[in-house]
Amino acid sequence: xxxxxxxxxxxxxxxxxxxxxxxxxxxxxxxxxxxxxxxxxxxxxxxxxxxxxxxxxxxxxxxxxxxxxxxxxxxxxxxxxxxxxxxxxxxxxxxxxxxxxxxxxxxxxxxxxxxxxxxxxxxxxxxxxxxxxxxxxxxxxxxxxxxxxxxxxxxxxxxxxxxxxxxxxxxxxxxxxxxxxxxxxxxxxxxxxxxxxxxxxxxxxxxxxxxxxxxxxxxxxxxxxxxxxxxxxxxxxxxxxxxxxxxxxxxxxxxxxxxxxxxxxxxxxxxxxxxxxxxxxxxxxxxxxxxxxxxxxxxxxxxxxxxxxxxxxxxxxxxxxxxxxxxxxxxxxxxxxxxxxxxxxxxxxxxxxxxxxxxxxxxxxxxxxxxxxxxxxxxxxxxxxxxxxxxxxxxxxxxxxxxxxxxxxxxxxxxxxxxxxxxxxxxxxxxxxxxxxxxxxxxxxxxxxxxxxxxxxxxxxxxxxxxxxxxxxxxxxxxxxxxxxxxxxxxxxxxxxxxxxxxxx
Amino acid sequence: xxxxxxxxxxxxxxxxxxxxxxxxxxxxxxxxxxxxxxxxxxxxxxxxxxxxxxxxxxxxxxxxxxxxxxxxxxxxxxxxxxxxxxxxxxxxxxx
Numbered sequence: 001x002x003x004x005x006x007x008x009x010x011x012x013x014x015x016x017x018x019x020x021x022x023x024x025x026x027x028x029x030x031x032x033x034x035x036x037x038x039x040x041x042x043x044x045x046x047x048x049x050x051x052x053x054x055x056x057x058x059x060x061x062x063x064x065x066x067x068x069x070x071x072x073x074x075x076x077x078x079x080x081x082x083x084x085x086x087x088x089x090x091x092x093x094x095x096x097x098x099x100x101x102x103x104x105x106x107x108x109x110x111x112x113x114x115x116x117x118x119x120x121x122x123x124x125x126x127x128x129x130x131x132x133x134x135x136x137x138x139x140x141x142x143x144x145x146x147x148x149x150x151x152x153x154x155x156x157x158x159x160x161x162x163x164x165x166x167x168x169x170x171x172x173x174x175x176x177x178x179x180x181x182x183x184x185x186x187x188x189x190x191x192x193x194x195x196x197x198x199x200x201x202x203x204x205x206x207x208x209x210x211x212x213x214x215x216x217x218x219x220x221x222x223x224x225x226x227x228x229x230x231x232x233x234x235x236x237x238x239x240x241x242x243x244x245x246x247x248x249x250x251x252x253x254x255x256x257x258x259x260x261x262x263x264x265x266x267x268x269x270x271x272x273x274x275x276x277x278x279x280x281x282x283x284x285x286x287x288x289x290x291x292x293x294x295x296x297x298x299x300x301x302x303x304x305x306x307x308x309x310x311x312x313x314x315x316x317x318x319x320x321x322x323x324x325x326x327x328x329x330x331x332x333x334x335x336x337x338x339x340x341x342x343x344x345x346x347x348x349x350x351x352x353x354x355x356x357x358x359x360x361x362x363x364x365x366x367x368x369x370x371x372x373x374x375x376x377x378x379x380x381x382x383x384x385x386x387x388x389x390x391x392x393x394x395x396x397x398x399x400x401x402x403x404x405x406x407x408x409x410x411x412x413x414x415x416x417x418x419x420x421x422x423x424x425x426x427x428x429x430x431x432x433x434x435x436x437x438x439x440x441x442x443x444x445x446x447x448x449x450x451x452x453x454x455x456x457x458x459x460x461x462x463x464x465x466x467x468x469x470x471x472x473x474x475x476x477x478x479x480x481x482x483x484x485x486x487x488x489x490x491x492x493x494x495x496x497x498x499x500x501x502x503x504x505x
Numbered sequence: 506x507x508x509x510x511x512x513x514x515x516x517x518x519x520x521x522x523x524x525x526x527x528x529x530x531x532x533x534x535x536x537x538x539x540x541x542x543x544x545x546x547x548x549x550x551x552x553x554x555x556x557x558x559x560x561x562x563x564x565x566x567x568x569x570x571x572x573x574x575x576x577x578x579x580x581x582x583x584x585x586x587x588x589x590x591x592x593x594x595x596x597x598x599x600x
Contacts, residue, residue: 261566443565445561445564446561446564446565447557447558447565447570447571447574448554448557448558449561449574473573473577474562474569474570474573475567475569475573480567480568480569480570489566491566492566
């Protein structure tokens, strides 16, 4: 006999309702509320699969205080992004102090490595792999050419050229579509979208920095101009300009994930190049994205050095502000999201909300990254979020406000900043120890503990200190990975170097 | 599905163990009070979590974290199970 009606008594039903009510009440307190199906469908949850404990913030609320009077388009013509043309002269004490700083940083890094692994000595194979990754990564011309303009690939045909209609999808469909397409070229899994408007345009530099990734044309800096009268970006030389159409109001923020096993070999020769290879991967992916969007009948401009990329991560919920200052931390991937990839496009995309997973609050009591930094570039626990310059510079002397110095930090937010002067003396030889020691780097589908910790941190800061101590007690992070052990661990030889559990969309 | 076989075996062992304990309790006519059940269930739950952590952290390639976490969660689990066991055994002896 098929039972078509419930045989639950009224009493049991009422009891169940009470329990369910309590459960629903508890869930409602921590999960976002949708008023109707349209609202649900237009939310980022409809298009991004994220853990339940990640709460949405209102658009524009990135979880840290901003002073919009101080946030202006930056003039970074004298900002030295590893070209070493300006930095030694801007460094406190000038070139001799800078040289001394570099020697000291190398020694400190070597001391840290010796402290962790007294018997480790870089072997020929370690150096061979490191140098191979470095040659193809940011140390070689490969990334330079493809990342910032250099040799352009053959353009894909537009729908117009093929005699077919251009792609028409809803913003939500388009977001799903680019996530799918990006997965092919190694971008993601987190893909966020935020709006370029009159307010957020202030995050785009007026003049980009003096960047060595802007070879081989030898253009040290570009004037970024938003143009209402064009539909496709173009560049000029003498003067060096990049004209971005104002119609490109959808900003895509994504990353290439790190080689997580090798990057956990911080301080060793393997750490830094394992991180650098990500730039080359984004350099390839960038061409793919440009041609894919062109093939849909829309336009895009890639923005590697046009902005502090983190801010688009914050605005789109890809990541949250962290103690590291110049690195964003994602609820799912921690600091493992390596080279960023930022695109400005006119392809309509659903905007994704900024998030609150309690990460910034966790950073207040954690500070493992600050302990990991061999040169003390990151503020230790005890330094609260603030408005100050961490490089020892005086905001009042900002060159773009009539002063004499180029600022090596960005004003206008209450948070943590990195002392980029001392950070640069390491030339990243520490293997970005800060990023790869973050407790939120924990892999998905591993121990149940990570999910419990992340869900708890998202809802209360009560146990943050305990969780931080457990991270060290259990030796998660870089502390348990002897550099050469990678060669003896076949389980760690993932294709492309990234754990497959981190790669699922 | 990486650890399907070990977890299937654990499932079989836990089911058989629970069945055996409950059968023995009934056969021996032993009444177990609610708090003895609670302590035992919490102990068993913690033990299962300790095992999951061991396998999970091993798959993350953090063997130190795997064994240390297994000990941190597993020892209290065994203590709770031992307490529940002793409470029942001592009550039986008194009777």
